[in-house]
Amino acid sequence: MPKIHPQSPTRERTPHGTAAACPSPRFPATTRLQRTLSAWFGKNARDLPWRRTRDPYAILVSEIMLQQTQVATVIPFYKRWLARFPDFASLAATEESDVLSLWQGLGYYSRARNLHRTAMTVVTAHGGEMPRDPALIRALPGIGRYTAGAVASFAFDLPEPLVDANVARVLARLLNLHEPIDSTAGQRALWAAAIALVPENGARIFNGAIMELGALICTPRTPRCNACPIRKSCTAFANGTAESLPHKKPRRSRTELAEHCAWTVHHGRILLEQQTGKRWRGLWKLPALPSAPPAVPLLTLEYPFTHHRVMLSVFAQPAPSPLHENLAWHAISALTDLPLTAPHRRAIEQIRSR
Ligand code: SF4
Structure with missing residues (x-):
């Protein structure tokens, strides 16, 4: 029989609105999928600087930089940023013009402004420490559902789900989801799946693993299904639809x-x-x-x-x-x-x- 979270079969995490409204999709042998994927990650994870830390500030910086920017571009900026602003207090104490200067080359400057505002809020409202409560993390300037999940799971190992572009692609294929992933119905299904899959223990590894699978194996155009550790759980693989998924809404003309x-x-x-x-x-x-x-x-x-x-x-x-x-x-x-x-x-x- 299919199982979801044997550790907590009827779990619905409501404080952050993450689970209450979403029906849980059914995954075959969820715990096996979680274990297999996490074990694969242990052997195949790229050594990235933000994976060597549990500091919520450093993780937040990496997550904000990685929005709309490639990993290889982010690495030198991330190192330079942490050398100049090692914590919330040093960032909060800096003029916005200096913050924007250091952000130069990454583009999308609203990310730097929001990071600066977040640092000031953390200093004034949380004593300079990132709150552990995902609802409080999400209330910080410019932090959405994905980033809150990333900080909560990567820094605090809390069982919080996340869905970014890589995870959306993996989940859409696992579920053989034909709804556009950028539609309301598609997003609802993806977040429900992420909630159903994230384990009570080891969310940090599991969330990193599913993101890494999307980056390295379950790639947009030609997924390497034969090298995929979870292909036995993948409905798109079974149906031969992996390469045609995920669907997106038609683009507006520019x-x-x-x-x-x-x-x-x-x-x-x-x-x-x-x-x-x-x-x-x-x-x-x-x-x-x-x-x-x-x-x-x-x-x-x-x-x-x-x-x-x-x-x-x-x-x-x-x-x-x-x-x-x-x-x-x-x-x-x-x-x-x-x-x-x-x-x-x-x-x-x-x-x-x-
Ligand atoms: S089997 Fe293929 S489509 Fe399915 S998750 Fe793995 S790489 Fe993606």
Whole structure:
């Protein structure tokens, strides 16, 4: 007979809203699957710096950095960050502009701002220590259900579920789930499965294992089912549907936006504009122009922004007089240390390399 959590067969963890509303899917021989996957992880886990620590601060930093950024890119940033900000207190005591500077190169600066705000909240509301209660972790700025589960399980070994892109793919295939994984119904099914699978003991290893399986074996295009330790439990493998899963909702078509900016350089200095809006607050960029001037742009490049495709055109312009309050001259030789938006840094480098 199928079993779910022989340690706690009817477990429903309600304090964080993780389990109460979700029907548990049935997995064949769940404990065997848990043990097999955890044992595989013991032999195959990559040696990553954040796997050598149980410090919730360091784990949170790695999790935030790994959102939207590849492992290989994150490693040097993670090490540099921990050397500069070893704990919540040191991060909380730093000006946001310095925090953004160190984040440079990772992009998606809202992650750095939220990490900074989280550090200030942990210092003021929790005495500088990450709370152990997953509900309190999740209440911190910018921390969603996945990140709360990751910190609770990796740092405190609490039996909290997590679903990221890798886990979603593995679970969708294990369950032969045909609902789009980015739909409400698909997400509900995935989280129910994650809740049903996470063991009472050893959640740290198990959650790491299922993520690692998605990263190394159950990969998006060509899953290596023949090397998979849990293929006997996999419904997609049994049905020959592994390569066609998971499904996603059809993508919205991208709309095009035009952005016009000024290139104003004088005696080794460049005129830049600091952003105050939500999108890039605190970062510097080329000054915006209200419309395209009647001239050939020095450069046009394209970058994605949510579901838009932005066409950035840069025009040589004289310095305005007087300077707008958000405008300032910066030495071109010192731009490396300035928190610039990624597309504008790329535009500046491309124009300068010509
Ligand atoms: S058998 Fe294949 S599809 Fe199923 S979990 Fe393993 S790698 Fe993924």
